[in-house]
Amino acid sequence: MAPVIIAKDLHKCYAGFDPVLRGVSMEVESGEMVAVMGPSGCGKSTMLHILGMLHAPDLGLLEILGTDVLTLDREQVAAFRRSNMGFVMQSSNLFEHSTVFENVEFPLIYEGVPPQERWERVIRALDLVRLSARVHYRSNRLSGGEQQRAAIARAMVNTPRILLADEPTGALDSATSRLIMENFRVLCHSGGVAAVMVTHDPKMAEFCDSIYTLEEGILRCQRRELTAVAVDSRARGTRARGALVTERFPDDAAQGVMDEVTAMYETEMLSRVYAIRGNSFSEYSQDYTLSLAVRTIGIWQFFVGAVRCLRQTRGQLNFLRRARAYGFRSLWRSFCAFAKGMVVAKWGKEDAVAYFYATNARDQAAACYVAAQLLRVPFAFALNASDLNSSDMECPDGSLSAKISSALFVRCDSEATQLALRTRFLDTPPEKFLYFRAVSKLVAHMRKLFFSA
Incomplete structure (x- = not known):
């Protein structure tokens, strides 16, 4: 040479x-x-x-x-x-x-x-x-x-x-x-x-x-004295193109979320974090040590998402009009969820995201639901016992059932929540509701499921 x-x-x-x-x-x-x-x-x-x-x-x-x-x-x-x-x-x-x-x-x-x-x-x-x-x-x-x-x-x-x-x-x-x-x-x-x-x-x-x-x-x-050069030819970019969608990140109160992010990142299952509310990242960034990209939906990003909603074709506006059938209780809530979902979808397309995972069954899961529909990629979400009693999830045909029917799986916070969901949603395969005692079990399941999705 x-x-x-x-x-x-x-x-x-x-x-x-x-x-x-x-x-x-x-x-x-x-x-x-x-x-x-x-x-x-x-x-x-x-x-x-x-x-x-x-x-x-x-x-x-x-x-x-x-x-x-x-x-x-x-x-x-x-x-x-x-x-x-x-x-x-x-x-x-x-x-x-x-x-x-x-x-x-x-x-x-x-x-x-x-x-x-x-x-x-x-x-x-x-x-x-x-x-x-x-x-x-x-x-x-x-x-x-x-x-x-x-x-x-x-x-x-x-x-x-x-x-x-x-x-x-x-x-x-x-x-x-x-x-x-x-x-x-x-x-x-x-x-x-x-x-x-x-x-x-x-x-x-x-x-x-x-x-x-x-x-x-x-x-x-x-x-x-020349040394033989062994150029590292291992393929780059083997990390799974996954995005975790949460409310605020990083947040000292959400240690469980940080544990999930850390475990998913260390096992190369995660490449992005999307925070759908506020600009909290700037407050905590000095203590954040993961080399993982974080994108936050602030007022400007939400406004851009809202404008994109209003510019959609007639068919996509009908999606908003049929919001209840798709699982959202009111037009305003539907509009907000769709606007945030539009932003998440835009980011997901830019980042070549292959799947979404939401840390909560409410706004985070709604944004994932919309983004997954637009990009035609799989998603999953976590659900806590408190989500079962929230006002927007009182009916089995409400927003929760729409998200459950489209998700690959639902992670429950306890065996009691898992049993309650299996009892409440009888038309849903019971194996869709999963409970993991350790984050490592969740990550292993996601690797198996999303890589074969």
């Missing part, structure tokens, strides 16, 4: 100064980690900037990924650099009052990546540096090491082939520096990324496969 970087006989001289580079030559292989050392002012950063196409050499050849980059115009250089290179500097240069997610997401916005694709790519980059648990933290709450790891994730979010780092550990303590270098090794040896790093620290250079020294404009190779 051809080297990803081929530099031959590079020269650089600034007017009024001695030459900075005097015939520098280097080859970097895919997956190779290179350290460039030398005294201050010897031209290490200049060399790195030339490799990154930020500066042009006066003489020489520079071929990157098989392209003679010195023949490209300014716009072509910018596009090539944006698509194939990532940069990490001594300062993390994060936006202080933005979250880790927003900082890492920024290159994707600039690149025009659709919103529905950004979350997975950001989390994938944060997972590489073991920082996904801090995805919702503001960057000014992170330690210095965490900020630098976030900067590495930002450099990697566009999956570059080449990573250029200028003193990435210069402002960090030794323990954090070792962690950063271990992250670099994983990126290179498992991901096939070629990395060139400028450093003064010989201990950090020892993490690299190759070590060069630059003195008086001359580059000399001190060591080159």
